Amino acid sequence: AQRVTQPEKLLSVFKGAPVELKCNYSYSGSPELFWYVQYSRQRLQLLLRHISRESIKGFTADLNKGETSFHLKKPFAQEEDSAMYYCALKAQGPLSSGSARQLTFGSGTQLTVLP
């Protein structure tokens, strides 16, 4: 079974400070990991996926298989980054599911960037 752990429910940083949102996972297979963001009163949006190794809105995340982590980082936080962030793992489903793979979410970290 897969598990995603986000140890911090709440995280506050000042504008311009670096921010790191922690995510650890437990999964026996080869993981596919994602970060989702949910701004106040908006839909859940995909922020990053590990396989693309991209930087979105200044955020990056590196998969560390040795430490089973996928921490989200940004060198200089902005007030508009304030939101709920979810780390998620896509598991290998039954063969019948094809590309429909179950996405399991961590409990989320509420990031507040203070002025």
Place this chain on the structure above:
Amino acid sequence: DTEVTQTPKHLVMGMTNKKSLKCEQHMGHRAMYWYKQKAKKPPELMFVYSYEKLSINESVPSRFSPECPNSSLLNLHLHALQPEDSALYLCASSQGVNYGYTFGSGTRLTVV
């Protein structure tokens, strides 16, 4: 069209009512999902459809009945719900193995 559209946005229903939630996407995604999200909690998977066939049912009570009439539509039929079923119901779709989900904005359901 790069969105997942859910209707209605809000729904209030009594415990004896029958209602349906609708979800639509025109991105050609062949996997669609229903999630339930309580306030300040992560989404919890309910159902997974792959090529219009139900492939995962996460032990959801039978008062929730999913339906996938075609590759663009996903319904969730509700009957005899309980107040604890009040939540945000999210629909999502995905393109393939290495892609994330695209989520709809959800239906905020209140059971009275």
